[in-house]
Amino acid sequence: MKHKLILYIFIAVFMAIEILPVYSRGKDLLLKNGNIIPISHKTIMGGDILIKGNKIAKIGEKIESTPNTLVIDLKGKWVMPGIIDSHAHIAIEGGVNEGSESITPEVHIKDVLQPEDYSMFHSLAGGVTTVHTMHGSANPIGGRNVVIKLRWGKGAEELIFKGAPETIKWALGENPKRSNSYRPGRARYPKTRMGVEAAIRKAFEKARDYEKAWDKYEKDMKAYKKSKGKMFKPLPPRKNYRLEVISDLLKGKYRVRCHAYQSEEMLSIMKLCKAYNVKLAAFEHGLEGYRITNELGKYGVAITGFADFWGYKWEAFNTLPHNLALMAKRGVLVAVNSDSNERMRRLFLDAAKLVRFGGLTELEALKTITINPAIILGIDKYVGTLEVNKDADIAIFNRHPLDPYTVCEMTLVDGKVLFDRTKYHLEREKAAEKKKEKEEKPGKNAKAPKIKGEF
Amino acid sequence: MKRIFIFTAICLIPLALVCKTSPDTVLIKNATIVPVTEQPIHPGDLLIKGGKIARIGKGIPSPEGAAVIDASGMSVYPGFIDAYTHFGLVEISSIASTIDTNEMGKMNPELKVAWAINPHSVHFATNRINGTTTALVAPSGGTFSGITALVKMDGWSIDEMLINDEAASIINFPMTPRETRASRLSKQKKAKIDITAKIVEKIKKYLTDARRYHELKTLSKEKGGFPPPGMNAKYEGLKPVLEGKMPVILSVEKAKDIKLAIKFAKEEKLKVIFRGCAQGYKVADKIARAKIPVIIDSLYTGPVDPEEAYDAQWTNVSIMVKAGVTICFSSGGYVGVGKDLPYHAARAVAFGLKHEDALKALTINPAKMFGIDNRLGSLEVGKDADLFVTTGDPLDARSVVKYLFINGKRVNLDNWWETQYKKWKSRPLK
DSSP states (O other): OHHHHHHHHHHHHHHHHHHHHHHOSSSEEEEEEEEEOOSSSOOEEEEEEEEETTEEEEEESSOOOOTTEEEEEOTTOEEEEOEEEEEEOOSBOSOSOOTTSSBOTTOBGGGGBOTTOTHHHHHHTTTEEEEEEOOOSSSSEEEEEEEEEOOTTSOHHHHBOTTOOOEEEEEOTHHHHTGGGGSTTSOOSOOSHHHHHHHHHHHHHHHHHHHHHHHHHHHHHHHHHHHTTSSOOOOOOOOOHHHHHHHHHHTTOSEEEEEEOOHHHHHHHHHHHHHTTOOEEEEEEOTTGGGGHHHHHHHTOEEEEOSSOOOSSGGGTSOOTTHHHHHHHTTOOEEEOOSSTTGGGGHHHHHHHHHHSSOOOHHHHHHTTTHHHHHHHTOTTTSSSOOTTSBOOEEEESSOTTSTTOOEEEEEETTEEEEEHHHHHHHHHHHHHHHHHHHHOOSTTOOOOOOOSOO | OHHHHHHHHHHHHHHHHBOSOOOSEEEEEEEEEOOSSSOOEEEEEEEEETTEEEEEESSOOOOTTOEEEEOTTOEEEEOEEEEEEOTTTBSSTTOGGGBOSOOSSSBOTTOBGGGTOOTTOHHHHHHTTTSEEEEEEOOOSSSEEEEEEEEESOOSSHHHHEEEEEEEEEEOOOOOOOOOHHHHHOGGGSOSSOHHHHHHHHHHHHHHHHHHHHHHHHHHHHTOSSOOOOOOHHHHHHHHHHTTOSOEEEEEOSHHHHHHHHHHHHHHTOOEEEEEOTTGGGSHHHHHHTTOOEEEOOSOSOOSSTTSOTTHHHHHHHHHHHTTOOEEEOOOSOGGGGGGHHHHHHHHHHTTOOHHHHHHHHTHHHHHHTTOTTTSSSOOTTSBOOEEEESSOTTSTTOOEEEEEETTEEBOOOOHHHHHHHHHHTSOOO
16 A cells, blocks of 8 residues: 555656646747748748747747756747637537627627636637627627637636726627517517627717716716705615616717628618717628728728638528738738637648638738737737737647648647647556556456436 | 619520620630640640531641631630539529429429529629539439429529430438537437437338339339339339439438448449538548549538537548548539639649549549430540630639630639629710
8 A cells, every 4th residue: 555655646746746847837839840920020031939927938040958948949930920710609608699688898808718618628629819708699688708829728707808998798680680589489689780789889879978967976976065954965876787888988989890691781880889989999700801901901990800701691691701902902901710619629620721712811811810800909019929028828739730731749838738639648648548458457446337217 | 664674684694694706716826725634735736527526646737728816925724513513403593483403392303403404693604704604404302302404604594504304303312400508508408209210211112112113113014914003204214213324313421321322222222312411521431432423512611510619611622532432512502603613623722632633523423423424524535526725724713714614615704703893894984
């Protein structure tokens, strides 16, 4: 018994020593001899990246290592910034739609983050490091969203991307129209595109009234204090968390992310936002955006959409895989997003499609999954390119990331290797062998036979 | 009004896409010819005459009146075969009036998709742009969904497109449901009765009944003495299946179901083709030994079980091929992404499949599977001139197919997308 314990301790220490080098926090990390695509600069063939802490400290050729540096030889692999997915619904516990009512900005995805969602790891294995995980599209004004980093293994709080501006989800068109089913037997307003816009307008007006009521209360309070007891103490208005968020929205606290397909409703909502001085950050999907590039450009709103997914509903039918590239060429800021845990694993392949459809350059195509979504999310000073002092969020591929046969081999978040394909498979093999051994030798360690029946 | 106009326009596009007149004889010169069944010829020429491949070689002289295509720097491949689609049966997947895949009831072995395919669907024109020239169009739903058809991706009418209106029958083999996080947490996840086995029993009983019906019919005809049983269209539809003449496509996913399906195929003596086999890697030897070919489903999907490796679906293909399983690719059940067929193959190559095996799985393998390898599946003299000329590796999303031939006729590669692209590209910038 005793010597077995010693053996276990020995194994534990040995494993710790084995694992420590790459994952230790204190040491600097040097990625050597990779083909680096920094996005912001020219590609460096056979370059190095020095990482200190969670930041990129140096990029260039032949960076010297010190005894305090851990070196990973990339042997000519391709290095790019960690991929950013600007529209997804990953790591969310339960449903993504608070569809019981049509205006629900009081809900926040931050409150329902699910850090054990294993599709986060699958996405890391596809080179993704940052995700904008969003409320669904059932409501004209939906919930608030959150930007997370795929810090696999950490708790919900630690996933949140600190410093990312707050965003809120809106939705137009078919989805809010057909979202009556959440209340069986009772139809929910709105049912038409007219109603969707009216619902948003109404919410704005209510929020303005709410603001006015509070302004009046504060004014009355001041007067009451001045009056030194000669006046009645004013009563505060009833707190309304929903209207408070919309009031903040009208003051510009949130970046509006508006789900929209049809060009007409995008034009209409841009007019509405101008009237209320609300800033739209991006239209989600925007499958008909190619028709209104002039207007989008003039207003200055971005589009984040699918590379070529289409035809699943009427509003998604009048489009083409050239959509994003055409908009990009005509001056609109565009990003390729997944909107799916599965597609997120292969966003780099979707980016390659923009080279084929619409003729973006390879660099422009890569921008749509790195710096462009970072700009749309307002996190471009932290991530999106490989530059000194930016976060060390890095994806490493065995071939050029747009090559059809490319495989993501390693992903770093904040300078830590969170996915290493070789190691991953070695560990799985080891675990499988262990399991097999246990099954073959049912000696002392064998479990008691399972008793059938339920208790 | 505008919408009606647009919709009419959409419907009319495929009509306008077929070339008005194209010469009967075409010579493709100076290309890399990749016949798939043999070594590539570089540089090589290929002569199309009367809808067939007339000659392949070097320095073929141009016959009089032939159209000559100088394909220097480009490559010629046999047209790809998409082994499972709903092309022409689904237009917009959320609008019921445009969907013709699922009939009511569970037992519909007599239904033929050939009765319902819309040859003017936009999806034929959009999904052939990456080199797909033939597709298996399948019904879905129920237990016996109906009979699939093999069609060419171009033609003025369904009759011009049809290769075989009785290509294979579909049996939806019961699948053990995928485990989700919610179902894992649920205590009731282990149902006491194995539903899968029960449904298999039902299918077997149905097949036995059908067999008995046909036996009685023959007995009555040969020996007489009693009237034949009343006509049963459903059992009639199963006749070629029971005789082992028409293959049956069984959708299977988990290893457990695959084993069950192999046993089922053996017992019922059916000519079976598997579709899916996401966990085929766990029982690859068994599939190979049973000599059952596999149609790989869309690879745009994650692992079946949370315990599986993140790349299980992608490595699965090469593991099965190494074990000796014949495979072919398909774009899967969603018509909107049919053009991605070669990209699915590329994912399998990225995770271990040999490039040449991937090409075979897009051409000659499915041709053999459906018994049309005498006409299609490779570049060989005498075969149908269904082929394409591309700027690069056909599995690369950045390559562009420049010319596509079906039955030796050059197919216009314009489609609903291209029409929109040309129109809106020319909107003046303000």
